[in-house]
Amino acid sequence: MKTKGKMNYITTLIIATCLLLLVFAGSILLGEAKVNLTTIFEAIFHYNPHNEQHNIIAEIRIPRDIGAILVGIALATAGAVIQGVTKNGLADPSLIGLNSGAAFMLALTYAVRPSAPFIVLMFAGFVGALLGGFIVLMIGRSRSDGFNPMRIILAGAAVSALLTALSQGIALVFKLNQSITFWSAGGVSGTTWNQILWAAPFVLISLAVILGMSKQLTILNLGESLARGLGQNVAAIRGVTLVMSMILAGIAVAMVGQVAFVGLLVPHIVRYLVGTDYARVIPVSAIAGGLLVLLADTLARMLGEAPMGAIISFIGVPYFLFLVKRGGRFS
Template sequence: MGDQASFKHQQSHTYKIWLTFVLAILLLFVSFIASLSIGAYRIDFLSVITYLFHHDESEPALIIHSIRMPRAIIGMIIGACLAMAGAMMQAITNNPLASPQIFGINAGASLMVVITVVLFPDFSPTSIVYFAFVGAALGGCIVYYMASTGGGMTPVKLALSGITIHMFLSSIIEGIVIFNETSTEDVLFWLAGGIDGRNWTDVQIIMPWFLVGLVLAFGISRSLTILSLGDDVARGLGQKIALIRIVTAILVIILAGASVAIAGPIGFVGLIVPHIARKLVGSDYRLIIPASGLLGGVLLNISDVVSRFVSFPSESPVGIVTALIGAPFFLYLARRGGRSL
């Protein structure tokens, strides 16, 4: 009787996982089509489908190809990058409040990008990504050190350390912007986090980093599942804990740093999505990471579509919408003492 109940439970869980991935893929497709269709220039569904299967020289096709298609692709990629980075950070720190934004990675990457763009404008967009990696690593290391001292890391200490470093680095960014007014407007818009204006060059820049991060994240997912059981258990099962954490930290820096370099410090995606994915598919990171990637793409593309109506017909940064969604979610988690959903 017990075996039969266990089998039914396992079967139900498997069905739930399959349903989650099918619905996530369907939602990703719907959000992608909505991103191509909705905007100041409305393009009907038939024109979008026609473009996907047959390229012509019509005005809707040109708008889709040159403006909306790269924007939608960038939205999916960056949403996936930030969500997977957040999931991996929560795994290696065993802290449900960990995310690229809370951990200072976004702020560090933003500082280095702003320094590069404002003080060294001749650098190519491709090389700016490497400066973002350096800043992401610097910000993450500082927050990790501050949160780990004095009795070990806790959700509250992580949040306080992250907010402190974020405010400190943000003040440096503001100082740089104030004293270099020629670049103020573009930099301030970028700092709010946005994917509007992205083009095929940006897709080419971020795609290799995304693919590398995606493959390595899948490769390390089993080890992250074991690590989530605790250091002692993972060590007993033969896992090299220090190596796993170092490799995962490098992956987080690659995914989050490349995202910030292209779209600015878009917040809360890496915090919200892993919790939702964990609630839907369980605690196995072989499922959490791909689920987070799909749902991250959905969240960012839907947020981008919503952001087009904030000051319609003008564009608004998508970071405004993710902040409106994420801030209450963060407060809810903090109120629960850092526990998951």
């Protein structure tokens, strides 16, 4: 059974990676401006800043697609960790206050400093995610039974509504309606190389830390009592992995705004395919998350720059209701 599980994991990882690379190549090809593979090759290896097609590929499409992949990695990984730490199959960065907290701090940052550099926005997103997540998890935690799934979801809905209302209030007072509309809809159309150069190291380092703690996450997911019995420092595992998840959520919101349900959808499907070992769940979730967001953005572009967040929510809302009916379990 272990050999079969390992083969399923390797097969799934290879298929997901190949699909991601295929969609990435196809996404660069698609768009109003028609380009071919030769032009893409030339734009990458023999870039000519005076060639309009080279500029479209190198300065717009490639950073946009890489940004979509990074956001997908961040949200899916954060969702997998949060679901494991809280033992709540309904948990998602957008549903426990991380996204709305990050958006609130971004609105506040824009109000104080409209021309803030991306590194400041990233830090603001992390602080906001930390604020929103901390409030929700403290409300949702009980001394007797740990994290209560229903309490977390209800607290998340209430805190998210409050932080969203505060964000909109800041937008009205400081006339930030256009910026807030972008963050609410979600999209990677404005992603730049500067944003990627700042975001990528933080996403990859956070992912590496979480991967390094995957064994502890797997044990913790089996129950706090068992984890303590096996000598695990439950508080440290929970604290470090949740902070990494908040960093990932904050970066994602700083890049594309509030995109919901990626962290809910992907981990459930991945656990169904490869099991509950987080050494397998995290890598496949990261790749599958990047694939989902890239597919959604490509579809949004083909539909005339439709809101990417709305496309993912179109799938995510019915799935969430399905999970609620099943008590947070996929199968």
